[in-house]
Amino acid sequence: HDHFLAETRAQGVAGSESVDLVAFLVDQATIGEWGLQGLPSDDLSVQNGIMVTRSSRYSLMIDPQGQALRWIKSREASRMVEGGGRCLTTLTNPRLKEDLELCLCDGLPLIIENVEAEVDPLLDPVLDKTAVKKGKNWFITVSDTVMEFDSNFVLYMTSRLPNPHFSPELSAKCTVIDFTVTLRGLEQQLLGGVLAVEQSSLEESLAQLMHDVTANTKALVQLDAQLLDRLSATQGNLLDDTELIEMLGNTKAKAKEVEQKLADSEDKKMEINEKREQYRPVATRGSVMYFC
Numbered sequence: 001h002d003h004f005l006a007e008t009r010a011q012g013v014a015g016s017e018s019v020d021l022v023a024f025l026v027d028q029a030t031i032g033e034w035g036l037q038g039l040p041s042d043d044l045s046v047q048n049g050i051m052v053t054r055s056s057r058y059s060l061m062i063d064p065q066g067q068a069l070r071w072i073k074s075r076e077a078s079r080m081v082e083g084g085g086r087c088l089t090t091l092t093n094p095r096l097k098e099d100l101e102l103c104l105c106d107g108l109p110l111i112i113e114n115v116e117a118e119v120d121p122l123l124d125p126v127l128d129k130t131a132v133k134k135g136k137n138w139f140i141t142v143s144d145t146v147m148e149f150d151s152n153f154v155l156y157m158t159s160r161l162p163n164p165h166f167s168p169e170l171s172a173k174c175t176v177i178d179f180t181v182t183l184r185g186l187e188q189q190l191l192g193g194v195l196a197v198e199q200s201s202l203e204e205s206l207a208q209l210m211h212d213v214t215a216n217t218k219a220l221v222q223l224d225a226q227l228l229d230r231l232s233a234t235q236g237n238l239l240d241d242t243e244l245i246e247m248l249g250n251t252k253a254k255a256k257e258v259e260q261k262l263a264d265s266e267d268k269k270m271e272i273n274e275k276r277e278q279y280r281p282v283a284t285r286g287s288v289m290y291f292c
Contacts, residue, residue, distance in 0.1 A: 025050050029221050032214030037074040040067060042185040048177050058127060058155040060115065060174035064162040067189075068179035069113065072156050076109040083108045091120050097143060100126070104140065107152030115159045118167055126155060127173040183287050191283035195276060206272050213265045220258045227251050 008015050022043070034049050035041050048068070052059045061068040073080070073088075080087040086099045088111045093099065103110040104126070112119075119127075122143040131138045131149040138149040157174065166176060181189070195203040227247070234241050 022046060022050065025054060027217075027221060029214060029217040032210060032217060034071070034075075036211060036214060037071055038067070039071040040181075040185045040189060042182060042188060044182055045179070045185060048179055051175060051177050052156075055175040057173065057175045058157070060157045060166070060170070060176050061159070062161070062164060062176065062178045062180060063158045064160055065179075065181045066160070067181065068177075069111070069158050072109075072111060072158075076111075076154075079108055080111075082106065087111060088113070090114050096120065097122060097145070100142065101145070101147045104142075104153050105148045105150060107150030109154045109156060112155070112157045113160075115157045115164075116161065117165055117170075119157070119170060123155075124173070183291055186290060187280075187283045187287040190286045191276065191279060194279045194282050198279065199275070202272060202275055206269070206276070209265055209268055209272065213262065213269070216258050216261050216265070220255060220262075223251050223255055223258070 005015060005017075026046075026049075031041075031046055031049075034046070039045050039049050045067075048061075049071075052061070052068075052072075063069055076087070083102060083106070086095075086102055087108055089096055089099045090113050100110060100122070102108070125140055125142050131140045133139075138151070139146050140149040141147075162180065192203060230244060230247055234244055
C-alpha cells in the first residue's frame with residue numbers, strides 16, 4: 001500500500017492517505033437501515049451486507065444461525081407480500097419452477113432455503129443470467145420454458161450447514177458469503193437479548209433512538225442529493241436563479257436542524273450505552289461458552 005501510494009504521488013495523482021472501504025461502498029444511513037432490519041452491527045456482518053447488495057452475482061449464504069435469512073426476510077418483507085407466500089421455498093419443493101416463474105415475471109425476490117452441495121440444474125440459466133432481450137422485454141429459458149425476466153428479480157440462497165462443500169461450478173456461479181456468527185457478533189446479540197429481559201424499556205429506547213438516527217441521516221443524504229441535482233440542472237449564472245438561492249437557504253437551515261438532532265441523539269446513545277455496559281459481562285460469558 002505504501003509503495004503504491006508513493007508511486008501515485010510521484011506521478012502527480014491525487015489520493016487519500018487512507019481509505020475505509022466500507023465507508024466508500026456504503027453510507028451510514030444504509031448501515032443503520034440494515035440494523036433496523038435485523039442485520040448485526042459488527043464489521044463482518046456489515047461487510048457481508050455490502051456483498052449481498054452490491055455483488056453482480058446472486059448470493060449463496062452460509063447461515064448456520066439463521067441471521068442472514070432473518071435479515072433478508074425483513075429487508076424484502078414488503079415485496080414478499082406481493083408473492084403471496086411463494087417467495088420462500090426450498091429445492092425439494094415440487095412447485096419450485098412455478099415459484100421461480102412467478103418471481104422472475106413479477107420482479108420479486110426468491111429465497112431458497114437449506115441449500116446443500118448442489119442446486120437444481122433448472123436454476124443454472126438464472127444463475128448465469130442468460131436473459132435475452134426481445135422487443136422491449138427480457139426473456140430467459142428455464143427447463144425448456146421461456147419465461148419473462150424482470151430486472152428487479154433477486155435470488156437469495158441460504159445453507160444451514162456450518163461447513164458446506166459446494167461444488168466448484170456452484171461457487172463460480174454465486175457469491176458465497178459466510179454469515180457464521182463471530183464471538184463479538186454473538187456477544188452483541190446476547191447483550192440485546194439480556195436487556196430485552198432485564199431492562200426492556202432501555203432496549204426499546206435504544207431501538208427508537210437508532211430508528212430516529214437512521215431517519216435523520218437519510219434525510220441529510222437526501223438533502224445533499226437534491227441540492228446537487230438542482231445545481232447540475234441549473235444553466236447560466238447561478239446568482240440569477242432565485243429559486244436556487246432560496247433552495248440553498250432552506251437546505252442549509254434543514255441541514256443544521258438535522259445535524260443538531262444527530263448530535264443530540266449521539267449524546268443519548270452514549271448515555272444508554274453506559275447503562276447497557278453493566279450487562280456486558282453476562283453477554284461475554286454466554287458468547288465464550290458458545291464457542292468453547
